[in-house]
Amino acid sequence: MDEKVNLQKTFGEYLEKLGHRVKNLVVLDNDLSNHLNTLKFAKSFPEKLIHSPLSSTNMLNQAAGITSRGKIAICCGNASSIIGKGWHTIKSNLCHNNLNIKLIGSNSGLSNSQNGVHNEMTEDIALLTSLPEITVYSPADAIEMKAMMDKMINEFGVFYLRLAKNTVTNIYEYNHQFDFTKPDIIKSGEEICFLTYGSALHNAMEAASELEKRGTSVQIINVSSIKPLNKTKILEMTADFPLIVTIEEHTIMGGLGDQIINIYNQNKPRKILKIGTTETLVSGKYQEVLEKHQLTPKGIYEQVKNAWLEN
Numbered sequence: 001m002d003e004k005v006n007l008q009k010t011f012g013e014y015l016e017k018l019g020h021r022v023k024n025l026v027v028l029d030n031d032l033s034n035h036l037n038t039l040k041f042a043k044s045f046p047e048k049l050i051h052s053p054l055s056s057t058n059m060l061n062q063a064a065g066i067t068s069r070g071k072i073a074i075c076c077g078n079a080s081s082i083i084g085k086g087w088h089t090i091k092s093n094l095c096h097n098n099l100n101i102k103l104i105g106s107n108s109g110l111s112n113s114q115n116g117v118h119n120e121m122t123e124d125i126a127l128l129t130s131l132p133e134i135t136v137y138s139p140a141d142a143i144e145m146k147a148m149m150d151k152m153i154n155e156f157g158v159f160y161l162r163l164a165k166n167t168v169t170n171i172y173e174y175n176h177q178f179d180f181t182k183p184d185i186i187k188s189g190e191e192i193c194f195l196t197y198g199s200a201l202h203n204a205m206e207a208a209s210e211l212e213k214r215g216t217s218v219q220i221i222n223v224s225s226i227k228p229l230n231k232t233k234i235l236e237m238t239a240d241f242p243l244i245v246t247i248e249e250h251t252i253m254g255g256l257g258d259q260i261i262n263i264y265n266q267n268k269p270r271k272i273l274k275i276g277t278t279e280t281l282v283s284g285k286y287q288e289v290l291e292k293h294q295l296t297p298k299g300i301y302e303q304v305k306n307a308w309l310e311n
Contacts, residue, residue, distance in 0.1 A: 018153055027049045029052065036104065083128065107164070120283070136227040140222050164198060191216055211301060245273045
């Protein structure tokens with residue numbers, strides 16, 4: 001599909017629809033009404049939206065109290081704030097008590113780079129996958145995001161939905177049947193296997209296309225359920241590839257790449273190339289920052305090409 005969509009805008013629109021279907025839904029907003037379009041929900045359900053602009057930690061604690069009344073709480077905030085500042089509260093109050101709270105981390109990865117390094121969030125996967133009783137999702141497009149929202153609302157527990165700021169192209173058909181218990185093969189190939197998720201998947205697809213023009217067959221797997229990660233399926237899907245590449249808009253330390261390496265180290269060590277951000281973060285226009293981290297299609301292509309030639 002070629003339809004371009006903004007995940008944040010679509011999130012708010014679908015959240016309002018969920019409000020009509022799920023009567024015990026309460027939304028808490030950490031000053032992101034415009035970004036995540038929660039104003040649409042507020043207009044339909046003014047008594048069910050709580051503004052909590054001063055502190056993400058306070059918002060999380062409010063949500064904990066609300067769920068004790070049998071409500072489903074959705075906490076919306078900048079990923080850099082809700083995860084970065086709220087991590088201890090998420091660990092101690094939410095996960096250890098297994099509360100029915102859904103965390104929406106907007107402007108994740110490098111997508112908020114224009115507002116400074118402190119507004120980037122490239123450590124959230126590492127921080128959250130280390131915690132018990134939490135599910136971590138990162139949708140590749142709006143269609144997958146809506147399916148994830150349905151699953152989050154229908155299942156009890158702590159969930160994290162990682163949303164980027166940038167506009168993406170829908171890659172799934174509207175009638176696609178999602179199964180978040182296993183990774184999804186977007187494209188079949190034979191020589192190199194890409195494991196990726198979220199907004200990084202789109203640049204990975206372009207890089208794969210460039211490699212295939214030069215005669216290298218690439219398989220692309222969408223690992224949108226980062227926790228829990230289906231280790232058995234990962235091994236089955238990647239076992240026959242000479243080179244495995246993980247691509248993510250996240251630090252290469254503690255992200256999907258390290259999880260894949262751990263899976264193989266417990267079975268049969270493999271050559272795995274990790275592509276992501278480094279320790280040196282920079283701010284600026286989104287596209288420029290992607291280029292500096294070699295996360296554009298060209299940057300990904302060059303890194304994979306060099307690794308393939310060395311293989």
